[in-house]
Amino acid sequence: MTTDLEGLKKEAAIRAVALVGSGMRVGLGTGSTAKYAIEEIGRRLAAGELSGITGVATSEASDALARQVGIPVEALDPRPLDIAIDGADEIDPALNLIKGLGGALLREKLTEVQARQLVIIADHTKLVTRIGEKAPLPIEIARFGFLSTIERLRAVLSAGRLRQNGAQPYVTDNGNLIFDAQIPEGHDIHALERQLKGTLGVIDTGLFLGMAQVAFVAAPDGVQELRPQ
Template identity: 85%
Template structure:
């Protein structure tokens, strides 16, 4: 395991320390969230935790959770006690870009219902402004997608349809993803409203005002960030 992978695992362990027996836990998707799922499974096996139930944000996380012994339920209207997930960008106020792994719709549907949403990431994901390093994934319906992309380009001119080899990338929900570039100086809250009001857009990777704290792994160790 590389040093950075070890630190990502340490950040996940710090987040999982907030999980209590009997909690319903939103299980994130991606390389860092994987460590959190494995740690919850380890604590259940060792008896440090009991009665924990997971709600997975992707098919991959559902499979992994079951493999490590976490019972998995479907998302329903009941609140989740806590959700733990990674991020592709973390701004100083803990606004996030998520969805480079393609699970943004299920992640947002799950994490919006969590009483506490905890982010785990490595230091390369910390930015001074949203869109500084990462594209913004926008999940769009397959039907009429070229028309939807035209509407999106009127708002965010730079971007492209995500590909999986020669074919367009498909999400777990059977939708497409348009990866857009956010120019500097954009009001991201206004942008989110504009994108969500665009016909053909299913969801965006802007997770604004949702995270309670973030555990960020760097060569100096794990730092805990809160909105500022």
């Protein structure tokens, strides 16, 4: 029985990768949990348990890791992906998610919306009863005019801050910035998503609503397979 968080993340990743079959096009997530899934796909390829896999990476970091472990990587094109496997920052009982604390939300959403099946992997600390309970909501915004965009965002979600990387603003793989906002209790997350997507300067948000079909969530007493409630 594993109790350390890294061991739990790895257990969840191994369960998800068991769903990957030969010949599949696989969306490769980003972050400390998705990393275990990429490594497990690489291990299964090297062991001859899988063949003919192609990966679509959701960040430069995952692209580099995938190549390093021997997964052929292609760019995203309009064809559907058979499966995508990724972590999350929050998971509610309907499997609505917050994603993007690792900064990869835009490429993740672009990729995962094309997956026939989005499989989420996490340790139990990511489970919440309400989206916004623990994690901030990352919102990717254009660099040009970002102070004006932040002012517009503050009219929607008053609490939040521009993500920093040391003394500089954090810059995504797409050359954009991230505003980390707090979602107050009582907000309708579907209405919030529409409102944020309609805010000038916002490129996308870390709300992944109704996208995940299954989540493997590892706790010290085992891995739970969760479906939307």
